[in-house]
Amino acid sequence: MIAVLGGGVLGASVALFLARAGRRDVAVFDPLRPGPSTERAMGGFRTQHGSALNVALALHSRPFFTARAERVRFQPEGYLYLAEDEAVAAELAARAEFQCGLGLPIEHPEPESKVPFLVGDGYLATNFCALDGLYVPPLVHRVLIEEAEAAGATFRWGEEAPAGVAETAEAVVIAAGNWSPEVGRTLGVELAVTPLERGIFKVGPFDWLSGPVPMTLEAGSGYHFRERDGQLWLMGPGDQDSWGHFRAWLERRVPRAAVPEPAGHWTGRYEVTFDHHALVGATERPGVWACCGFSGHGVMQSPAVGEALAAMILGETPPLDIGALTPLRREPLIDRTQL
């Protein structure tokens, strides 16, 4: 048996690619803890990263989303980054040069040409990539589970792995999101993943918001929004439970959405590592593999990471070299585009 501990988007993806490779003994155990990250995510997909590895992970994951565009509601609307001062404009220029060097088609449109209801006054620069887009995270999760089951994987919902699984299973994959450190400890493996609370506010629906727009991000401040079902979903810095500063930002940038009270709000937890890159690969214990700590990128990276890790577990050459994500690394991987 290959045991996958955790049936979130990452565990489901690893199970899918193990089963697709012909394994008929893949079992995913998940006790269904409250508050998994996958169900609370924003639904952003971007190629605009600041490291070659993260760009490659995005480009390798993208066909999964486009091939299932209707099922996961993938909308290739792009990501629009906005620079609100000179320093951020210089940062966006440096990112664009780097990303164009990797073949990404970075453009610099006027903000209102992409987001007509945005007050674009004062923005000094933009970066936009049409390869980026939006989707619905629970649908990505459901599709991964359905395809994994169709390929022969078994999901044992409501169950923890049996005691001694690391002795009996051929391989064990720790894909338990924020619970990965505690799962790791039971297996004698250290995984430094820390929860970071992040909130989403919903406003609307609005009749003037009739269709999708890019994920729109103020790169310096961190405020950003997407459209979904005629509503705006908003994330940002600071107090994650306090509507006041989100509303104040909307008053300046999207006045029509600056309603007195939001239509909805929840928080979830990023699973953060010391360098904001996931821990993926063989651990210090032979036969035990890590797939956790995605630091805000887990849904968008899940197809490529699941495929690469499945190949590594099976002793094959992965289609994409993700060796740098080893959970045993001590030096940080650098990507300046955390937003």
Ligand SMILES: Cc1cc2nc3c(=O)[nH]c(=O)nc-3n(C[C@H](O)[C@H](O)[C@H](O)COP(=O)(O)OP(=O)(O)OC[C@H]3O[C@@H](n4cnc5c(N)ncnc54)[C@H](O)[C@@H]3O)c2cc1C
């Ligand atoms: C507000 C917010 C916005 C986000 N926006 C985005 C975004 O736009 N794009 C993006 O790509 N990512 C985004 N993320 C990050 C993304 O949601 C996560 O990186 C991703 O969902 C992590 O998936 P996971 O499978 O590792 O963890 P989870 O989805 O948390 O799943 C972990 C699973 O492990 C199970 N588990 C717990 N204990 C055990 C145990 N003992 N044994 C077995 N299983 C166990 C849990 O029950 C759970 O089902 C966002 C996250 C948040 C909170």
